[in-house]
Amino acid sequence: MVLLAGLLLGTVPALAQDDDLLRELQAKAADSTHSRVPDFTQATFKGTHIINSQSVETPGQGTLLFLIQHRFGTLNSGAYNFFGLDQAVLRLSFEYGLTDRLALGVGRSSQDKTFDGFVKYKALRQSTGTHAMPVSVTLLASSALTSLKFVEPERTTRTRLAYTYQALIARKFSPSLSVQLMPTLVHRNFVDSKRAENDVYALGAAVRQKLTKRLALTADYFYLLPGATATDMRNALGLGVDIETGGHVFQLHFTNAQGMMESLFVPQTTGNFFDGDIYFGFNVSRAFTVKSR
Amino acid sequence: MKHLLLLGLGLLLLLPTAQAQGKYSTRTGSIRFFSGTPLEDIEGRSTQAAGVLDMNTGKVAFSVPMKSFVFKRTLMQEHFNENYVESEKYPTATFSGAVVGFQPGQLPGTGLQRVQVEGDLTIHGVKRRVRVPGTLELKDSHLLVSSKFNVAPADYNIEIPALVRDNIAKTMEVTLAFSCDPTPRLKPPLPDEFSSLFSPVGPACRPATRYRAGPGPGR
Numbered sequence: 146m147v148l149l150a151g152l153l154l155g156t157v158p159a160l161a162q163d164d165d166l167l168r169e170l171q172a173k174a175a176d177s178t179h180s181r182v183p184d185f186t187q188a189t190f191k192g193t194h195i196i197n198s199q200s201v202e203t204p205g206q207g208t209l210l211f212l213i214q215h216r217f218g219t220l221n222s223g224a225y226n227f228f229g230l231d232q233a234v235l236r237l238s239f240e241y242g243l244t245d246r247l248a249l250g251v252g253r254s255s256q257d258k259t260f261d262g263f264v265k266y267k268a269l270r271q272s273t274g275t276h277a278m279p280v281s282v283t284l285l286a287s288s289a290l291t292s293l294k295f296v297e298p299e300r301t302t303r304t305r306l307a308y309t310y311q312a313l314i315a316r317k318f319s320p321s322l323s324v325q326l327m328p329t330l331v332h333r334n335f336v337d338s339k340r341a342e343n344d345v346y347a348l349g350a351a352v353r354q355k356l357t358k359r360l361a362l363t364a365d366y367f368y369l370l371p372g373a374t375a376t377d378m379r380n381a382l383g384l385g386v387d388i389e390t391g392g393h394v395f396q397l398h399f400t401n402a403q404g405m406m407e408s409l410f411v412p413q414t415t416g417n418f419f420d421g422d423i424y425f426g427f428n429v430s431r432a433f434t435v436k437s438r
Numbered sequence: 439m440k441h442l443l444l445l446g447l448g449l450l451l452l453l454p455t456a457q458a459q460g461k462y463s464t465r466t467g468s469i470r471f472f473s474g475t476p477l478e479d480i481e482g483r484s485t486q487a488a489g490v491l492d493m494n495t496g497k498v499a500f501s502v503p504m505k506s507f508v509f510k511r512t513l514m515q516e517h518f519n520e521n522y523v524e525s526e527k528y529p530t531a532t533f534s535g536a537v538v539g540f541q542p543g544q545l546p547g548t549g550l551q552r553v554q555v556e557g558d559l560t561i562h563g564v565k566r567r568v569r570v571p572g573t574l575e576l577k578d579s580h581l582l583v584s585s586k587f588n589v590a591p592a593d594y595n596i597e598i599p600a601l602v603r604d605n606i607a608k609t610m611e612v613t614l615a616f617s618c619d620p621t622p623r624l625k626p627p628l629p630d631e632f633s634s635l636f637s638p639v640g641p642a643c644r645p646a647t648r649y650r651a652g653p654g655p656g657r
Contacts, residue, residue, distance in 0.1 A: 167499040167534040170463075170490050184505065188520045205512025242512070320526045358521050359599070389521075390601050437510040 183272035189281055189317040190325070191361065192394045193240055193248075193265075194428050195351045196383030197402055197410045198327055198365045201283040201315040203240070203248035203265050207436030210240040212252075214405045214428045221421030229425060236405040241435070246270075250287075256404050263287030263309075271316060285311040289408045304335035307408035311349075321355035329367065331411050340377065345412040346370040347380075353387070361387040363396070367411050374412050381414040396428040460620055462581040463490040467616035469502050471589070473607035480514060480606065482507035489616045491574075491581060496540025498555055500616070501532045522596050523562050531561040538569070550575045555585070564594040572614075583616040 190200035193210060204210045214236040218229030226232065238252030238261075246267040253260050269282040287309045290302070308331070315325035327349030336343055351365035363385045369375035385398025401416035402409075403424050416422030467487035473480040484507045489500035504525040509515040519525040535557010556569040572585035588609040591598060598606050 166490055166492060166497050167501065167532055170488050170499045170501050171530070171532070187505070187525070188516050205515075208512050245512070320524075390599075432511075432513045434511045434513075438508065438512070 183270075183274045183276055183278070186271040186273070186281065186317050189271065189315050189323045190353055191387045191389055192396060192428065192430055194396070194430075195325070195353065195363055196365045196385045196396065196398045196428075197381055197400060197405065198325075198349055198351055198367070198383075198407075199265070199283075199285055199311070199313065200351070201267065201281045201313045201325060203246065203267055203283070204242035204432065205438075206242050206245045207434060207438060208242045209433045209435045210430050211433065212236075212238045212240065212428060212430045214238070214426070216400070216403045216405065216424040216426035218424065219416065219421065220399075220423045220425065234403050234405070240265075252406070254405055254409065256409060257291040258293045259289050259291050259406065259409065261287055261289040261406050261408075280314050280316045283313040283315075285309070285313060285407075287311075287407060289406055300335065307331060307333040309407035309411070311407060321361075323353045325349075325351040325365075327351070327367075329407060329411055331408050333408065333412065340373050342372055342374050342412075345372070345374045347411050349411075359389040363387055363398070367414075369411070378412060379414045379417060381410045382418050394428075394430050398426055398428075399423045400426060460494065461490055461492050462618035463621045464488065464616050464618045467500065467502075467583075467614065467618075469507075470613045471507075471610045472613070473610050475605055475607050478605045480509070482509050482515075482518060484508065487614070487616065489583065489618060490621070491583065491618060493581075494542060496537035496542075498536060498557065499532070499534045500614075501530050503530050504528065522591070522598070528561075528563045531559075533557055533559050559589075561589065561594040562596050566593060579620060581616075581618040581620075583614070583618060585612075585614045587612055 188202075190202050193200055193202050193204065194212065194214070216234045218226055218232030220228050222229050222232070234254065234256045236252055236254040236256075238250055240248055240250040242248045248265045250263045250265065251261070252263075263285060264287075265283055265285050267281065267283045269278055269280065271281040272278045289307045289309070291305045291307075309329065310332075311327055311329045313325055313327050315323060317323045329347045329349055331345045331347070333341075333343050333345070347367045347369045349365060349367040351363070353361050353363045355361040363383075365381075365383045367381045369378065369380055379401060381400065381402040383398050383400035383402070385396055385400075388395040388397070401418040401422050401424070402414040403416070404410040404413060416424070465488045466485055467489045468483065468485045469487045470481065470483045484502050486506035487500055487502035489498075491498050504523050505519060507515070507518060509518065523531075535555050538554040538556050551574045553572050553574055554569055555572050556567070558565050559568045560566075568587070570585055570587040572583060575582040589612050590609045591606070592608070
């Protein structure tokens with residue numbers, strides 16, 4: 146005991162200068178790491194999807210993500226339909242990270258029996274350091290094919306296709322606040338009325354505010370740019386909560402859109418949120434490591 | 439003229455390698471931590487640890503950017519930074535201490551020398567006094583430093599939610615292996631670009647330049 150105290154005392158005079166050594170080291174480390182590797186901002190959003198919209202995130206290299214998205218019926222459909230829980234629309238999808246920046250995805254929605262495929266690429270990543278980048282930009286291109294049987298007349302493959310091009314621009318302002326803007330173009334090869342537009346332009350916005358480390362509030366909104374689609378359809382709005390556990394992210398939300406793909410919810414949302422046309426829904430994702438790094 | 443100057447500086451840089459005593463440092467030290475449970479093994483590795491040892495005083499310091507730890511699963515890496523060590527708030531883990539019972543001139547010979555190091559370990563913004571075993575070895579003018587010790591996340595206010603409590607060990611085994619180069623004493627300090635040109639082992643492990651005491655640029 147005395148020996149230990151002696152040792153402790155012995156090191157005390159040296160302590161004042163220990164920190165100098167550390168300071169010297171950190172000044173040096175700060176200089177070198179910043180010039181070598183940019184400090185990329187991590188986890189701007191928790192999942193690859195926010196509510197309806199996709200986020201700037203992609204699954205990392207070698208990660209396979211299994212995503213289940215679910216929207217029940219409208220809350221205002223009454224007790225007979227158990228406030229919408231009797232009806233459900235589902236989308237199942239797989240997303241795979243080819244690299245840390247490039248991801249591929251495939252999905253299938255029960256709405257219009259739609260198959261979809263997409264490519265997502267992190268073009269810019271928010272970072273600090275010498276070559277600081279203020280925002281992350283992820284580019285998304287997706288195509289959707291409806292496999293619904295049309296009785297009269299049957300449609301060709303070409304007329305079943307729709308494409309979405311989107312730039313996801315996000316900034317994590319603080320560890321708890323992230324904001325994303327989404328200029329979007331949806332092109333539909335076929336529309337069923339003369340008035341409907343083939344090309345629909347929209348500007349989306351999404352926000353995440355973390356409440357605790359594992360709980361966050363989210364919202365996303367798509368503003369249809371003026372045109373026939375904006376007159377006939379409604380802007381898609383979603384409000385939700387993200388709950389994170391070990392390998393899962395649970396996203397629970399209320400939205401006026403039942404479609405879970407850009408080509409469905411951007412130009413085809415009919416529900417009026419404030420009249421109670423609200424669909425309760427959730428996204429659940431599970432990550433599998435296919436290839437270890 | 440310019441070339442002569444550069445050549446001269448280069449020679450100056452190489453000179454101290456002959457010197458046995460002085461400061462040894464590295465920026466590419468490896469640190470690995472490991473958590474083993476029956477459910478899951480978690481391992482993080484970094485090769486971006488910076489370390490410095492002063493062989494005149496026996497003082498030791500190292501620092502590692504938390505974001506430099508690489509995991510086998512990307513999700514683990516995200517959780518580590520986002521939920522556990524909160525890298526954005528506490529970007530580095532540091533150690534600052536001294537070799538216990540150090541006597542000046544007691545530089546390790548060619549053999550392995552066991553030492554105890556005592557100092558402050560700071561992780562997740564929590565500073566704790568620790569004493570860890572380690573070895574020093576002088577080999578081909580490099581000072582090889584290694585150490586293995588345990589760190590309990592709970593000691594550093596790293597909360598582990600009940601749901602994953604069985605997946606994460608109560609104590610992590612930390613293994614540290616640094617190969618330090620002799621640090622040249624030069625005044626004034628060379629810009630980084632120059633020192634890398636003359637580094638005998640290439641830019642990844644260049645000899646450190648001497649810095650002024652007190653807050654440097656960018657602080």
